[in-house]
Amino acid sequence: MNHRTAIPGQRDTLIDELRNLLSERVSTSVSVLEQHGRGESWHPVQAPDAVCFAHSTEEVAAIVKRCAETATPVIAFGSGTSLEGQVQAVDGGICIDLSQMNQILEVNNEDLDCWVQAGVTRRELNHYLRDSGLFFPIDPGADTSIGGMTATRASGTNAVRYGTMRENVLALTVVMASGEIIKTGTRARKSAAGYDLTRLFVGSEGTLGVITEVCLRLYGLSEAISAAIVNFPDVRSAAEATIQVIQMGIPIARIEIVDSDYIKAINAYSKTSYPELDTLFLEFHGTRAGVAEQVQSFNEISQDFGASGFQWAEHEEDRARLWRARHDAYYAGLAAYPGYRGYVTDVCVPISRLADCIAETQADIAESGLFAPILGHVGDGNFHSTMFVDPDDDAMFATALEMDKRMVQRALGMGGTCTGEHGIGIGKLKHMRNEHGDGAVDTMKVIKQALDPKNIMNPGKVVDC
Amino acid sequence: MNHRTAIPGQRDTLIDELRNLLSERVSTSVSVLEQHGRGESWHPVQAPDAVCFAHSTEEVAAIVKRCAETATPVIAFGSGTSLEGQVQAVDGGICIDLSQMNQILEVNNEDLDCWVQAGVTRRELNHYLRDSGLFFPIDPGADTSIGGMTATRASGTNAVRYGTMRENVLALTVVMASGEIIKTGTRARKSAAGYDLTRLFVGSEGTLGVITEVCLRLYGLSEAISAAIVNFPDVRSAAEATIQVIQMGIPIARIEIVDSDYIKAINAYSKTSYPELDTLFLEFHGTRAGVAEQVQSFNEISQDFGASGFQWAEHEEDRARLWRARHDAYYAGLAAYPGYRGYVTDVCVPISRLADCIAETQADIAESGLFAPILGHVGDGNFHSTMFVDPDDDAMFATALEMDKRMVQRALGMGGTCTGEHGIGIGKLKHMRNEHGDGAVDTMKVIKQALDPKNIMNPGKVVDC
Numbered sequence: 001m002n003h004r005t006a007i008p009g010q011r012d013t014l015i016d017e018l019r020n021l022l023s024e025r026v027s028t029s030v031s032v033l034e035q036h037g038r039g040e041s042w043h044p045v046q047a048p049d050a051v052c053f054a055h056s057t058e059e060v061a062a063i064v065k066r067c068a069e070t071a072t073p074v075i076a077f078g079s080g081t082s083l084e085g086q087v088q089a090v091d092g093g094i095c096i097d098l099s100q101m102n103q104i105l106e107v108n109n110e111d112l113d114c115w116v117q118a119g120v121t122r123r124e125l126n127h128y129l130r131d132s133g134l135f136f137p138i139d140p141g142a143d144t145s146i147g148g149m150t151a152t153r154a155s156g157t158n159a160v161r162y163g164t165m166r167e168n169v170l171a172l173t174v175v176m177a178s179g180e181i182i183k184t185g186t187r188a189r190k191s192a193a194g195y196d197l198t199r200l201f202v203g204s205e206g207t208l209g210v211i212t213e214v215c216l217r218l219y220g221l222s223e224a225i226s227a228a229i230v231n232f233p234d235v236r237s238a239a240e241a242t243i244q245v246i247q248m249g250i251p252i253a254r255i256e257i258v259d260s261d262y263i264k265a266i267n268a269y270s271k272t273s274y275p276e277l278d279t280l281f282l283e284f285h286g287t288r289a290g291v292a293e294q295v296q297s298f299n300e301i302s303q304d305f306g307a308s309g310f311q312w313a314e315h316e317e318d319r320a321r322l323w324r325a326r327h328d329a330y331y332a333g334l335a336a337y338p339g340y341r342g343y344v345t346d347v348c349v350p351i352s353r354l355a356d357c358i359a360e361t362q363a364d365i366a367e368s369g370l371f372a373p374i375l376g377h378v379g380d381g382n383f384h385s386t387m388f389v390d391p392d393d394d395a396m397f398a399t400a401l402e403m404d405k406r407m408v409q410r411a412l413g414m415g416g417t418c419t420g421e422h423g424i425g426i427g428k429l430k431h432m433r434n435e436h437g438d439g440a441v442d443t444m445k446v447i448k449q450a451l452d453p454k455n456i457m458n459p460g461k462v463v464d465c
Numbered sequence: 466m467n468h469r470t471a472i473p474g475q476r477d478t479l480i481d482e483l484r485n486l487l488s489e490r491v492s493t494s495v496s497v498l499e500q501h502g503r504g505e506s507w508h509p510v511q512a513p514d515a516v517c518f519a520h521s522t523e524e525v526a527a528i529v530k531r532c533a534e535t536a537t538p539v540i541a542f543g544s545g546t547s548l549e550g551q552v553q554a555v556d557g558g559i560c561i562d563l564s565q566m567n568q569i570l571e572v573n574n575e576d577l578d579c580w581v582q583a584g585v586t587r588r589e590l591n592h593y594l595r596d597s598g599l600f601f602p603i604d605p606g607a608d609t610s611i612g613g614m615t616a617t618r619a620s621g622t623n624a625v626r627y628g629t630m631r632e633n634v635l636a637l638t639v640v641m642a643s644g645e646i647i648k649t650g651t652r653a654r655k656s657a658a659g660y661d662l663t664r665l666f667v668g669s670e671g672t673l674g675v676i677t678e679v680c681l682r683l684y685g686l687s688e689a690i691s692a693a694i695v696n697f698p699d700v701r702s703a704a705e706a707t708i709q710v711i712q713m714g715i716p717i718a719r720i721e722i723v724d725s726d727y728i729k730a731i732n733a734y735s736k737t738s739y740p741e742l743d744t745l746f747l748e749f750h751g752t753r754a755g756v757a758e759q760v761q762s763f764n765e766i767s768q769d770f771g772a773s774g775f776q777w778a779e780h781e782e783d784r785a786r787l788w789r790a791r792h793d794a795y796y797a798g799l800a801a802y803p804g805y806r807g808y809v810t811d812v813c814v815p816i817s818r819l820a821d822c823i824a825e826t827q828a829d830i831a832e833s834g835l836f837a838p839i840l841g842h843v844g845d846g847n848f849h850s851t852m853f854v855d856p857d858d859d860a861m862f863a864t865a866l867e868m869d870k871r872m873v874q875r876a877l878g879m880g881g882t883c884t885g886e887h888g889i890g891i892g893k894l895k896h897m898r899n900e901h902g903d904g905a906v907d908t909m910k911v912i913k914q915a916l917d918p919k920n921i922m923n924p925g926k927v928v929d930c
Contacts, residue, residue: 108815108817109712110708110712110815110816110817111815111816111817112711112712113815152657153655153656153657153661154657155655155657159655163632164655166655166661166664167628167632176904176908180904181904182901182902182904182905182908183901183902183904183905184905185882186815186880186881186882186900187815187880187881188813188814188815188846188847188880188881188882188885189813189815189816189845189846189847190618190620190624190629190631190813190845190847190882190885190886191618191813191882191884191885192617192618192619192620192668192811192882192884192885192886192887192888192889193882193883193884193888193889193893193896193897193900193901194668194889194897194901194906194909194927194928195665195668195669195673195909195912195913195927195928196618196631196661196664196665196667196668197905197908197909199631199661199664199665200660200661200664200665200912202661203657203659203660203661204660208660219714220712220713220714222714243575246577247574247575247577247685248685249684249685249687251716287758289754289755289758290754290755290758293752293754293755346657348653348654348655348656349653350573350575350576350578350651350652350653350654351575351576351654352573352575352576380654380655381653381654382653382654382655415651415652415653416651416652416653417650417651417653417655417656417657417658418658419656419657419658420653420655420656420657421655421657422657423657423658424657424658424659428658431658432658432659435651435658436647436648436658436659437647437648439641439645439646439647439648440647440648440649440662441659443641443647443662443916444659444660444662446915446916447660447665447912447915447916448660449915450911450912450914450915451908451911451912462659462660463659463660
């Protein structure tokens with residue numbers, strides 16, 4: 001492990017101090033360290049020196065204060081589902097595991113908001129809310145922690161209607177690099193009172209501070225929910241139908257593309273029998289009449305693009321089965337290629353360029369010989385290809401790396417972004433200057449250096465300090 | 466005028482240099498300076514030393530570079546409609562008037578977005594869009610510049626459905642304190658690529674850089690639009706009906722309270738004959754069936770709170786007349802008290818506290834003896850009282866100042882914010898630490914100092930550097 005601290009043994013002293021603070025909630029067992037040094041991606045494990053399981057904002061502040069004294073890196077850890085190497089301890093240091101900070105602090109039914117600790121997962125929150133008539137819509141697939149979702153500006157399948165974490169976080173409690181605790185806002189729905197610190201921390205990936213509590217917007221459950229799958233002759237037709245839906249302003253809740261390769265893998269893995277064609281997974285929320293009207297409008301549009309084979313799911317269990325199949329696509333791909341690993345890409349373009357971007361990517365994939373099916377949140381212009389790669393085949397891995405790079409370049413060339421929702425971590429650092437330009441990246445760097453002068457907060461991520 | 470530059474004559478040299486750059490587009494005429502040293506509020510005029518009328522981002526960059534060399538303050542000026550002293554040149558300096566940067570650079574119909582120069586006003590933009598089927602919804606009343614609306618995180622009557630400038634700005638071109646030009650994002654609807662610089666500049670009131678170009682979300686015009694007024698027995702009933710509407714998730718586009726005092730003034734000023742009762746002004750957007758359904762739901766709710774006297778406006782001219790009357794409330798108040806000035810307050814609370822907050826404020830106003838009618842964007846929990854004050858009556862002005870302070874304290878005590886949409890400027894600086902705490906305000910200050918080390922960008926506003 002790489003250690004930045006100048007004095008040997010200093011880190012051991014620090015760990016002793018942390019044990020005084022948290023007793024058995026500090027771990028240096030190799031398995032715990034390794035588990036905390038990786039997300040769910042291909043990025044190699046880089047373990048921290050110790051893992052602290054915090055129970056309160058005050059404990060996090062105490063840990064950070066001690067790390068600041070010795071300029072020791074601090075890495076916040078939620079559920080370990082990040083995809084671009086966000087939790088890798090590139091320089092060792094102390095990992096703060098927030099998963100035991102899993103209290104729902106308050107739910108304000110009248111205001112449609114709640115305060116939760118950062119370690120609460122989105123499913124825990126929705127389970128807690130189940131009898132209230134409210135729900136939290138953001139759904140990136142995995143059962144991630146709210147803190148982690150905030151830190152990576154996550155989104156997922158419902159973002160086309162409900163927005164991303166950017167739109168759904170009202171305020172935060174954050175432990176700064178000095179150990180100071182701040183609140184970034186109030187529960188008021190809008191405010192013009194000073195700089196938008198909330199949005200600055202949303203998407204900062206633990207590099208500016210540790211998010212310990214999150215105030216979220218909630219939504220009333222719709223009177224009617226209807227889900228469906230529908231087939232298209234090709235991905236371009238499905239993408240073009242999606243563009244029309246968005247332009248018509250149909251308030252669709254989910255519109256997800258899954259290509260025929262993925263459908264085949266899903267059928268094999270989930271024992272489903274969906275037609276093995278390029279497919280949109282849909283969900284409509286609203287009043288009964290409103291959903292009926294949305295469905296009718298969608299039908300009219302989709303006919304123009306050769307849609308066929310609608311299968312509807314109205315009951316909750318049927319809808320759950322349909323979305324489970326969609327969310328299991330990744331595992332279905334892994335099952336189709338035992339021993340392989342998934343290398344998930346993530347780009348987002350203005351929706352007018354979506355059909356072109358996907359079509360060019362498909363042609364590129366076909367030429368590469370990789371198994372790299374496509375799915376995506378097409379209502380946002382956001383899609384992924386998962387390249388399934390033999391970890392022992394260096395040439396195949398190199399091909400995947402090049403494919404990823406070309407996808408990003410293509411998206412940037414179309415006025416898009418190198419990541420719609422997975423974040424920068426260490427995996428996409430190399431694209432930051434291409435996307436934003438030196439001036440904007442240097443501005444980010446100035447902010448990072450000002451708020452974290454010792455560069456202890458998740459160093460090596462997001463900006464190249 | 467207060468000058469910070471140490472060397473006398475240095476500012477004259479700077480103005481000569483600016484004349485070399487812009488020739489006749491630099492003004493030092495007293496009337497132009499005074500016009501640029503005030504917004505539309507009670508704050509006294511504080512004139513800059515010169516006003517530059519810029520035509521391009523590059524010109525703004527050249528001006529800022531020269532100001533940076535001599536540590537001269539730079540104040541960006543849009544349409545001069547700010548309400549908390551945002552454009553006052555508290556320390557002299559160079560005002561950059563952006564009103565001649567009024568080009569609409571591109572409209573992307575398929576992507577529902579556009580790029581405009583900062584000086585374009587919201588009415589100019591909507592006029593330009595009139596045949597496209599698209600519109601830009603944010604409507605703070607005055608015909609303000611898009612740059613100014615961005616800089617103050619403006620919102621107004623449509624925010625309950627369409628969000629504020631925070632949700633509707635996709636990207637910005639900004640001239641930094643060094644004169645460097647940066648772009649803060651792309652047209653992609655979402656991105657997880659680094660710190661959210663866009664949101665950092667939205668609401669920064671010119672203190673971190675000069676916004677010269679703005680990329681905005683646009684929306685398709687609804688198939689059906691229906692507006693109405695409806696009376697309530699008191700403001701509390703109207704507020705409680707609003708709370709229900711929001712909790713039910715009715716996607717109402719506008720829901721505005723205007724109290725009976727304001728209705729009386731409006732009737733006198735606008736020659737209308739609205740019942741002189743506490744009133745909600747409403748607008749519903751959607752499909753024909755959707756609007757009908759929303760209206761029915763609203764009717765059912767409002768009956769429970771004693772609503773009466775619905776008056777509907779379906780045709781565009783009738784709707785325009787209704788909203789004109791609402792927007793003219795301020796001028797109606799001034800007309801009722803000739804020679805008085807309006808002192809507009811602005812607080813926002815979680816909606817569950819709205820009825821209490823308004824009721825307590827009304828009681829406070831009644832006790833004060835001021836003419837201070839209330840209106841507000843109640844769907845967001847945001848309302849204003851305009852205290853009409855005789856400028857020659859120091860005691861009355863002092864009463865108004867105290868009332869404003871108590872309104873803010875009341876809103877903060879209810880978990881709200883000292884400003885929902887007017888911003889901080891110089892007027893609300895004193896409330897920042899009460900609202901945010903020292904840690905958060907000091908964090909803002911660190912960001913300000915890092916991005917503007919010479920404190921030249923609109924000094925004296927937002928943060929107390």
